[in-house]
Amino acid sequence: MNTVRIQGVGWINATGWGRVLQSQAGAYGDGAGIPPWKDPGLFPVPVKNMARFDVAARMTLCACALAMRDAGWTLGDGTKRDMGLVGTNGEGCLTANQTYFQDYLAGGRVLARANLFVYTLPSSPLAEAAIHFGLQGPMLYIGYPGGGLAELLGTAVLMIAGGDAGGMLAVKADEREAVAFILAPGNGGGGSLSVGDLVKGLPAGAGNRDWIERLEQMMKGSGGV
């Protein structure tokens, strides 16, 4: 894990958002709602059809955008990137499955809605992110029962080290919280954190909040970026 560095981290939850390497965080104002998918500061170019996305897809997009901004990337310029996307969550797309099939049943089992059916894949939110951000590397969902972010980052590192992509966006997104990491090859220096140091400092089963706090500690320890 020493040759792959974290270049950006973004998170959102029920009360706020953060960009870890830039030490930026904020709380939602009254009525702002979560996730902040209409915020032009986050999405300079509006995400096509985002109003139709399910909540998990919106959370995924928001966390990815925050991570990319944290890495200092310009968003919405139409650039295609040799970057892969691997994502995980707790329950796959069970809620989307239920929404789609309930709607079909309510309609008399005659006609399903295509725009609900397309979200009945665990990889659908990732696909929306890949399309909006122009990510042309590998794109897949991996569920890690009993595991989580450490395994997700390990997969992203494996894919970079194996030459599958020039960089990876790794995201864990549920309906109430999401965190995304930008990983790329590198040997240290300013503007990045060690994946290995991060993972070593956390117990198995650590939650998103534990990860964010660990990252913030690392930032303080390095004097910031």
Add this chain to the structure above:
Amino acid sequence: MKVLVVQQDLVTAWGRGMEACWAGLMSGAPAFTDVSRFSTKAFNAHIAAQIPGLPEGGDSSRVMRMLAPLLAPLAGALPEGTLVLLATTTGEVDLLERHLLSGTPARDQSRLDVLLGRIQAVLGVTGPGRIISAACASSSAAIAHGASLIAAGERDSVLVVACDAVTEFIYAGFASLMALDPEGARPFDKARKGLTAGEAAGVVWLMSGERANRENRRSLGEVAGWGMSCDANHMTGPSRDGGGLANAIDKAFRRAGVDCGSVGSVSAHGTGTPYNDAMEMKAFRQVFAESPVPVYSIKGSLGHTMGAAGLIEMLVALKSMEMQVVPPSANLHEVDPEAVGWVSRHGVTTDGMNVVLSTNSGFGGVNAALVLKS
């Protein structure tokens, strides 16, 4: 580190095992039958490639009934440390259908991690497994992931389990997208109109060459290269230029250390939808520099088995090298002009075919390619 296939099993609409599957494919006929498990009256198609003889009713899901005979011989046989990868798109979604229709079983019984737990319980595996889902490239993505772990020395034994069933859930969804061909899928046919839903389950046991040699395991073939990409273009439609798939194939070639001249045949995703098959032919023409290589699709025979498709197609591709025969593309009547010279409705006998390519694509623009060696 070499990645070898040391054991496999499958069940398809042609029945249990590769011999039944191969015989069915070589017949050139579709294994499509009328759907009777749910009403298709409201849809434009009424057929699917369904596994015959599966017991109906009971508490278990259809995919577990498909998987049980495949998993039983492996129970207790996997060495400690074997990682189980489950590849699927919807898993036990028929349990969710039942829950929403009758209240039982509980909603969570259709979670993919619950299915993985059931599979591991049958196998007697206690360590953590993983669920891989990349739309209709799920099982090729799982094979790629397992191969990556072995190649990097992180694992030396990985079992990939793939499954998806024909359910009202998916049938209604594909119907809503107008993606079903009422006459049955006709991959690479000039008049193709869409796919036919299919179901299948399969298992592939991957092992490092070192461990396989140490344990005197017979190799059924090598997963020599893999590559994935995303079109980053559209949720349900592929990139029109085939560039994304070509990119995945290039990665797989580089990983395998082969070039296009060494590839004896291509197992295409070949769903039978107008856009998918056109995209694939553009990619193949680009990769193979307009020099035709035998291309085939088994989906005109076995239907689109979704998350299981990549694994089933990989096993058929390995069998084709063993038999030195490129299987026919079933249900093909008039070859699309873009595929003339590449795709045939007849099987082709070859000689010296020891490298083949297998590709899959799916919703969200995902592409996956596997290079296999005999």
